[in-house]
Amino acid sequence: MSDIAALSLAEVAAAIRSRKVSSVEVTRALLARIPTWQPILNCFVRVETEAALAGAAAADAALARGAAVGALHGVPLAHKDMYYVAGSLAECGSKVRKGFVAPATSTVLARLEAAGTVRLGALHMAEFAYGPTGHNAHLGPARNAWDPTRITGGSSSGSGTAVAARLTYAALGSDTGGSIRLPAHFCGVTGLKPTYGRVSRANAMPLSFSLDTVGPLARSAEDCGLILAAIAGADPEDPTTAGAPDWDLGTARRSASGLAVGIPSAFYTDNLDADIARTFDEAVATLRRLGVRTVPVELPDQTAVSAAALVVLAAEATTLHAPWLRSRADDYGPQVRARLENGLAYSAVEYLEALRWRGPALAAHLAAIGDVDAVMTPASTSAAPTIEETDVGGGPGAEAAIVAITRFMRPVNYLGLPSLVVPAGWSAGGLPIGVQLIGRPFGDETLIALGTAFQTATDHHLKAPTDP
Amino acid sequence: MSDEVSPERIAAMAAAARVPITPAACARVARAVMPTVTRLSAAKITLALETEPSSFTVVQRRELGR
Numbered sequence: 001m002s003d004i005a006a007l008s009l010a011e012v013a014a015a016i017r018s019r020k021v022s023s024v025e026v027t028r029a030l031l032a033r034i035p036t037w038q039p040i041l042n043c044f045v046r047v048e049t050e051a052a053l054a055g056a057a058a059a060d061a062a063l064a065r066g067a068a069v070g071a072l073h074g075v076p077l078a079h080k081d082m083y084y085v086a087g088s089l090a091e092c093g094s095k096v097r098k099g100f101v102a103p104a105t106s107t108v109l110a111r112l113e114a115a116g117t118v119r120l121g122a123l124h125m126a127e128f129a130y131g132p133t134g135h136n137a138h139l140g141p142a143r144n145a146w147d148p149t150r151i152t153g154g155s156s157s158g159s160g161t162a163v164a165a166r167l168t169y170a171a172l173g174s175d176t177g178g179s180i181r182l183p184a185h186f187c188g189v190t191g192l193k194p195t196y197g198r199v200s201r202a203n204a205m206p207l208s209f210s211l212d213t214v215g216p217l218a219r220s221a222e223d224c225g226l227i228l229a230a231i232a233g234a235d236p237e238d239p240t241t242a243g244a245p246d247w248d249l250g251t252a253r254r255s256a257s258g259l260a261v262g263i264p265s266a267f268y269t270d271n272l273d274a275d276i277a278r279t280f281d282e283a284v285a286t287l288r289r290l291g292v293r294t295v296p297v298e299l300p301d302q303t304a305v306s307a308a309a310l311v312v313l314a315a316e317a318t319t320l321h322a323p324w325l326r327s328r329a330d331d332y333g334p335q336v337r338a339r340l341e342n343g344l345a346y347s348a349v350e351y352l353e354a355l356r357w358r359g360p361a362l363a364a365h366l367a368a369i370g371d372v373d374a375v376m377t378p379a380s381t382s383a384a385p386t387i388e389e390t391d392v393g394g395g396p397g398a399e400a401a402i403v404a405i406t407r408f409m410r411p412v413n414y415l416g417l418p419s420l421v422v423p424a425g426w427s428a429g430g431l432p433i434g435v436q437l438i439g440r441p442f443g444d445e446t447l448i449a450l451g452t453a454f455q456t457a458t459d460h461h462l463k464a465p466t467d468p
Numbered sequence: 469m470s471d472e473v474s475p476e477r478i479a480a481m482a483a484a485a486r487v488p489i490t491p492a493a494c495a496r497v498a499r500a501v502m503p504t505v506t507r508l509s510a511a512k513i514t515l516a517l518e519t520e521p522s523s524f525t526v527v528q529r530r531e532l533g534r
Contacts, residue, residue, distance in 0.1 A: 197528070243529065304511035307504045314501075318485075325487045338500070341493055344482045345473060345501040350508075352521075357513050359523025366527070399500035416528055441531040 004029040006464070009075065009169040009223035016074040019063065023056035023074030027118060030076055030167060034121075036468055037165045041143045043158040044167075045081050046089065047121040052076055055118035072230060073116030079172040080159050081122035082129060082205035083109050092205045093125040093155075095138050095331045096324050107200035107238065108172060108214050108231045115230040120168055123158030127336045129174055129207045130317060131155055132182055132405045133390045137333025141387050144187060145465040146431055150384035153182035153405075159217045160187035164432075166464055170218035170227055174204065176211045177313055178409025181436060184217055184421040185379035188432025190451065190461055191217040192224040194232065195442050196416030198244050202237035208316040210355060211309065211413045220461050221422060221451025225252045228444060244442075251445035256453030257291030259446065260372040261437070267302040268377035268408055279425030279433045280378050283454070286424075287376070290453050297375060300364045302411045308361070309414035310403070311346050311354040318343025334394030342399065362415045366440070373446050375438045377408055379421050383431035412438055420447040423460035432460070473498045473505050 004026055007015065015021045031049055038044055059074035084090045084102030091097050109119075124142040126134065134142040134157035142157035144150040145165040152161045156173025160183025163171055173180040175193035184191030192215045199214045206212055216227035229247040263284060272280070284294055318340050324331070325340055332340065346354075369375060381404070390405075392398045412419045418439040425433045439447045455461050475494040482489040489497075520526075 195528075197525075243532070245532065301511070303507055304513070307507040307511070308513075310504045311508065322485060322487060329488065338493075338496065341482075341487075341489060341497050342500050344485055344487060344489065345478055345497055345505075347481070353513065353515065354508070356515050356519060356521055356523075359525075359527045360515065360519060362524060362527045366531075396496065396499065400503075403503070416524065440534070441528040443531070 005033055005166045007169070008219050009072070009226055012169055013072050013075050013226070016063070017069065023059040023076070023118060024053060026074065027052050027056040027076045027120070030120060034167055037145070037167055040148050040468060041145055041161050041165060042140055043124050043142050043162040043165070044078065045091065045122050045124055045139065045158070048119060052118055052120045059116060059118060070114055070116035070230070071226065072112065074118060075116065075169055076118045076120040077112065077170055078120040078123050078162060078168040079109070080125045080156050080174060082125060082174060083172055084203040085109055085119070089122070090205065092129070093127045093136050093139060096328065102203070104203045106203040107235045108204065111231045123162055123171055125157055126155035127333050128321070129155040129176065129179055129205065130336045130339055132178055132402055134183070135335070135387070135391060137335070143387070144384050146188060147384070149386050149388070150431065151186060151387050151390055153186035153384070155179040156183045156217060159183060160189060160191070163187070163189045163217050163219060164465060170216050170223055173215060173217050174207070175213045175215060175413065176207045177309065177413055178406045180215050180217060181379055181409055181419060181421040182405065185434035186384040186432070188423045188434070188460070188463070189217050189219060190221050190224055190423065191215070191421045192228065192444065192447065193412065193419045194228065194444050195418040197240040198418070198442065198444060199228070199231050200235035200238040200241050202235055206320055208313045210312050210316060213413070220455055221420060221448050224420070224451070225445070225448040228448070232444070248445045252448040254449045256450050258293070259374070259450060260293040260295055261287055261450070262297030262369050262372040262375040263294050264299050264375060264377060265296055267299065271381050272378060273382045275383060275425070275427040276378050276381060276433060280435055283376065283424045283435045286454060286457050290457055292450070295372060297369050297372065299368050299375070300361070305361055305411040305414050306407070308354040308357055309410040311351060312414065314339070314343035315346045315351040335392070335398055338394030338398055339402070358414060365415055373440065373443065374450060377436045377438065379434040379436045380405065380408060383427040383429070383433050408436060417441060418444040418447055420451045422451045422454055424458070425460060473502050
């Protein structure tokens, strides 16, 4: 791997800003890696070579003439193919939106552009972001850079595996039921699902308007913080962000010593593979060595919270897709169509009851955790399973398989909490394993502080898969 | 929430939503959603009349002043 590709987002941004390396050199270094990995990983849906190099040249020219530059000036990034750029394709991993040209630019991409980033291309995703494994009936599966027979997790499948293979320094994903955190866990990268309402979803493809969040996958917690610093904050185009605070760099950079982390005694401890349980115990010990106080917490029944999340997700996703279900249902892949049909099962009263319970459920969660700054859990019950064993399509076992994979994810979306997944260890077979830090509402910066401290004490996030 | 989901219910709901669906799909959906419906029914969630739809935002935004 080239030295340039091995840099973190923070490092490459500093190197470009100080003119130790040019944006064009960095962009060429990544573009040179993509043809080697793409046939193995299937992680890009479009590589925008000419536009990326033109953008990089413009960034270098701006730097040379002393123009004001953003924090991520000249850094090339690729993103999940659901963030609109006016006049450009955004196909959302689907046949239904094949050839769709976006009418407007998403707030998050506009903000990243304002920070100086250069767009490298668009990344693989589950069809309409409605799948947790990385399978896609139209594009074929994305593959895990640590073992291409394994899933990436989804729905931000390309984002997870492209960051792991060092093809982009960071990538936007989206998280409605684990779609940032599962790929982070399975691919050995760091992923931040922000607080609901912290980052604008304007002109990004929606899946469930009550649960959707936009956030980064990157090589470290510090790098995730850099992306949030660029994209977080209120946006009139997305009213859920009204009153959302801008990024607090001081809190994100604070010491973790003295913080308190809750360790659940149930639900998140059930049916764990031995590697997952061992890694989690080691992560708890690491936090203690960092001066973090760990305390047992008894959370409200997570199975009920999870069920409510499923009702809200299913009803809203089906509502959004109802026009196409009426007119071109055969253009969906079998699993996505089956899941959209599941959403027909719930009445308006059932849906709204599930939605109304959200406030009381969040209040109960906050009462249960007391004053702790975060709760730590495993991210999943296992490391990445194989693509073959999770290829359940829309068959009779599909819903149960999906529910099992997303088990530790859904409560976080329902409660609108921020959550950071950091690499924490390895399975006996050499696959990455993450742990999940769940914060308080708008406690995103504290999660970055905890994750950064964890990554000063461990080196799991620095390891990269061997180049082909 | 009712803890019984039948294929007939799915067919009626789909018709109300004007979404075409096969009898086989109705049976599959009924089986697929049953665990979720059963779990929520068992939770016996009760919500006070005073719990407004905006309460999630209210609870969430209290943390900004914490």
